[in-house]
Amino acid sequence: MPAERAGYTVTMFLVDVSPSMGAMRTVELPDGPNGEERSVEMTHLEWSLQFVKLKIQEMIFNGRKTDQCGVLIFGSEETDNIINEKSGGYEHVSEYIPIGQPNSGTLAKLDELRASETAGDPVDALIVGIETQDIYLEKKRTWTRKVVIVTDGESPIEIEDWEATVKKMAGLNIALTVVGVDFDDDELPYHEENKSTFKRTNEAFYAKLTSSLPDGLGLLGTLSYALLSLSHPHIKETKSALLQTTIRLGDVKTREAEAIEIGVKVAKCTSLARAGGWKRFAGRDGSGDVEDEEKVTFKELKRRTEYFIDRSSDGDASAEGKGKGKATQDTSMDLNEERDEDDESDAHQERVEKEQLVRGFKYGSTYVPCPDGQFEKLNTKKGIDICGFFQKKNFNRSYPMSELSYIYGSPSSAPDQLAFSSIVQAMYEKGVLAIARMVLRDGADPKMGVLSPVVWEKVDVLLWVQMPFADDVRHYTFPSLSTLISRSGERIAKHPYLPTEEQLEAMDKFVDAMDLMGAGEKDEDGSRIPWFDPRLSYNPCIHRTKQALFHAAVVPDIASHPLPPPNPELTKYFEPPRRVLKRARDALEECKDIFKVKEVPKRAPKARKDGHVYARDDDEDMILLDQKGPARKHPNTLAAASTSRALLSPSRAAGKKKAATSDDSETETEEEEEELLIPAKKPKGSVEPGLPTPTASPEPEIDPQRAPGRIIGNTYPLRDFRQNLSQGDVVTKAVEDLGVVVREIVGRPFASRRKDEMVECLQALREVCLKEDEIDAWNAILKELKEECLTYSRNNEFWSELQKLGRSISLISSPEAKKLGGLSDISESAAEVFMQQ
């Protein structure tokens, strides 16, 4: 069916340029950055042309040679059309842009149109349009014909011959669309007040004209709606091509009688559509030309790939240079950083011509030449081999890793269709999926996947999806979320990581309240269907991008003609349905109260725990380590691992490059922030662990000496501790952190300066531990502290200070704990003795 072919269409735009089209009107714009209302003045004509230009831009966007258009104007001063040339009449109708594939010049030319002094007749223009189109398509009879009239309907129309015109159009299968400025529209709804009699009559005529055409070939609409509808997402439909292949079971070569071979067709079922279409441009002022001073020309840029080698790492076993270069390749949108390091590294880079290059692979540091770019491939035979079947219920939904394909029995062969159908039905009945190996073309790499049976109204289908090879599955390990084992080997039943019964209860209600199953529209029985359907969800990026692309093409400037907001269709699924939100309000509040999730403030990188390491080495490595702190206490070693990679880079350039190229997840952002800190570390060898590092985070109240992951800082530990306690819920963490902080401070040089403060901290800590049943924590902290004082930092002084306090600061003993309903495994005598050693 030719009509289904994309393209192969000629659209005639008939634009009214009669005097009334020159009237000014106010068109509303999207609100400004501060929410102020904005609008712009333009003529009816300019407004109408937006529609024409958007339609033409779409053709430019699609870039089909067979998608063509021409523009006629009516109401022009002069007359220039083929009928008039031949037989006279049809005055004030001019061929403005001849039929052809449009481009940006077409749009520019439309911008030059101005309303005239003379009225023109749209029916004249229609007849000229039909004729012009017909002559152009003389040899292309199968092409689709479309005519679009854009008018304000204020000029007189001679309507006597219109039935004949309708007949002609019906005969040529022409689709006619009339777009009227301020036409009445019940659907929008819009009704123009003080409509002139002329216009009222004309609108009625257009309605009659369009409805007289057969099969909905005619359409009448008001301009504002037409423009709105253009921002509505339209899906570019692609017909999936049917590829011939074979389904096999068993050894078809040598055991043919017992093996199966069925001819099938494969077609795409899902296919990832991407936004695109951006070209790069750069503006250039009227290059030296005096006349052009007022103009700026944007030129499309061409891409070129340059190759270079990094000589800077000569001798320094190339290992370091490698990752760097790779990174430059991916140009990031975030251009700021990149520029800087480009400059830095440029010095060492030497360009090489592509001709000098040879292809090969790296096997570690060993070079393996491979001029073809690939080794010999496996010898495979096109087709789908079934390897076995398994129960659908055992299907792991996280495994599918590709788009889907439909598979049909060969449409031209009855045996193939029947054989295929029997297998699909049997699989469906049994509830199984097939494991299969697919080779797309002879010699192509095999893929493993599953086939799922679908029994439709009149056809049986298999759906194919690719499944992972052993190589594709990452067996990362994750700590258990439900089973925590203490160091002594026992299972921990209560822990901040484990939800309590109460919390589970609250979550239970929340999950019920946020159910979407009955939250969608009502069906015709009045019962609600589930909310959200992929078939009605438009990819917001694709359609927003397209809207922006079209907008830029039809306006002279983005600043004065800002892009209208996205069509609501694009964001309709961005929020849960209001009804559901309302229903879940209480459950949500309860969850918030009971789970007490708190954002951990962004922290400055932690200071190094103990300073003595510097004594043996103060090269850059160590300085950088200072930034990082012990991985053990780092927010997460994952981030730590990546952070350290960035931080420990041999040169700043390399580090930056990585940040610029890697994706923008927050993990990365963090890296960048921390990198900024590196220059601040210039005073090498500075031992002071709590060097007040300038933090990139905007929160000024953060203690610079607070280690990542801690809620207690090193500057005002006691204050932090008390503050946290008053918030409740973080007692365990606060206790633990304070313990670590005290130990750190005590373990440092010049600890004696803060001796009294630390003693005070410990006293407060012990008191809280006793009350809050953190007895084990206290005992552990004190033991570690003692070890720290006596073994590592040799801060015996501090320990003697504590010894002065004696029993009152010692381990919490069992009888002591019992008084407050707690438990301790320390005997009273052990607690006594502990402080005396």
Added chain:
Amino acid sequence: MPPFDDWNVIDDEEDEELQDASFFEGKKDVILFCIDCSETMHELRDDPIYEDVKTSHLLTALDAAMQIQKKKVIVGPNDSVGIVLFNTTRPSEAKDRTSEIKKNAFVYQPIAPISAPTIQELIRLIDEARGDPEILRTAFPPIQGKKMPMGDVFTSCNWVLRDGAPKTASKRVFLITDDDNPHPNSKQLLTSSRTTLVDLTQSGAQVEPFFISTEEKLFDPTKFYSSILPSNNFGDDDAEDSGILPDSISITRTDDLLSQMRFHEVPKRALFSIPFELGKGFVIGVKGYGLITEQKKGSYKYFVDLGDRMEVADSRTVYLDEDQQAEVDRHKIVFGGKLGAVPAGDVSEEEDEVSMTASRTVQAGHRPFYTAEEIRSFRTLDLEPGLKLLGFKDKSELAFEDNIKHSLFVYPDDMKYSGSKRSFSALLQKMLEKDKIGLVLALVRRNATPVFCAMVPQAETVEDGGWSEPAGFHLVFLPFADDIRAAPIDEALRASEDVKDAARAWIDKLCVKNGAYPPDSYPNPALAYHNAQLQASAFREEFDAESFEDLTRPKYDMIHKRAGPLLKEWKKALMKDENINNVIATTGSKRKADVSVDEAEIRSKYDSGTLGKLRVDQLKVCPSHIPSSFVYRSSCSVLFFSSGFPQEQRPANSW
């Protein structure tokens, strides 16, 4: 065709596909194998696989180290490895970069980028040892009596890493030992072990222990290691010292060593760390991982012959103003749509110069183009990275066909939001209990595009000695309407009951009981074939294509043995089908029928819950056929309206 590669560029840059290889290319990984060489490690045992063959823990460990190197060299050609042996009396050799190393430790392979010769050397050693297991004892004599202090072992590792590992790399020490209590009764040594281990981790290295347990002597980590290893050593998410026992790997069978190491071969790296909004004001932190990611063949590189060596050439893309042949400053680049074919003939304006470059001239100060920042806002619709819960649905709502790419795995992160773990855990438990899936709006990175995902809960399962499925959510990316293709065929001959039953008979025989798709049984043959050739070429060996085995090929013998006769029967039944001799008209008569679907059919499909069987195109014609309440009114009416406008999209039969 439009010049594809040209406009693909932006896509490439921000491709959401975070293939491990490309994403982490710049990030190097270093593994230092730290292998115990004490008496028990040397002890000869029966090989678990081959009869009359003797092996030792040490040999197994070296073999595993070699296998991992071979694997790593392909996954991460820039990665480095090294091997340190401890509890051996072999003295350190003075090499050019002599590292200080503690007594009784021996650097067998210093940290260096993996290369063919070092692997080959190791292979030679292993092969020799296979022939004569005593060779290892001679090469690395075990220490007698007291063991080397573990603190010294860690210090040695630290030094070896410091000397050889690139500073930017992620560093890991694979500790392999069978001694669960190297220092009984020595508090001093335990303490020093702990401190030196802290030093090691502080310098950025993680220790991943592989404890060898035997039937005679079970490895008890609580004796020594649990008190020195940091918590959740493997979880490595939040090594918060919360008194929790560190995960450690205990291997009861030595042949598990390699498979366990495999799990750790690639360092666990999060693809993103973002907030997850469960509701307004209820936000937790999560991290995302790519557990299923296509492992591709390494792409070839361009090399330059520098005379003494081959050096990889890096590439860079620049943008040029063709007329001026000058590179354009990246800050000055703006974005716009393509301007269409260069104006031909009289359509063109008075262009100031003849140029093949498309251009657009506007008034000075005007800019009908977008900046990179604006483009990004079109991509993200100004959303911030994060997951946002939209609600819950029945598990059955996630159809088989709702798939477009591989899933991602999310796991809670308590370090951005304290309390994330308990909230996540509660949510997971409740969803599993109620058999629900979540629906989320996701923007996983700042440059990504918003997508809708089904959030499929996964319960924690522990398998004996093997891989355990972690608790967490899988994000399954749902296709947009834009991604869904209409079914091209909707009518075909259907087999009779008899034929179907005959097919059922052999399907029964070929069905794996309680089985599922087993990824582990299918190593990628094309990848393996490529890598085998790469290795042979690097080793300067002849590649033996004959010996290559493709494990994905169907097991013909099994199939024929189980189902051969039944397949024959089925063929007979097929020939008896009444339609078998139908001649099918091949002229496409069904296209038009594609979208014709009547109300009764939609209703019946809806009633039977099979509306999903209808395709997009069928649903699209709904306004004329079904009450608009069925599908969203707005979308339908607008579609209808727009169908009148000249554009390619409209019901196929309208004109």
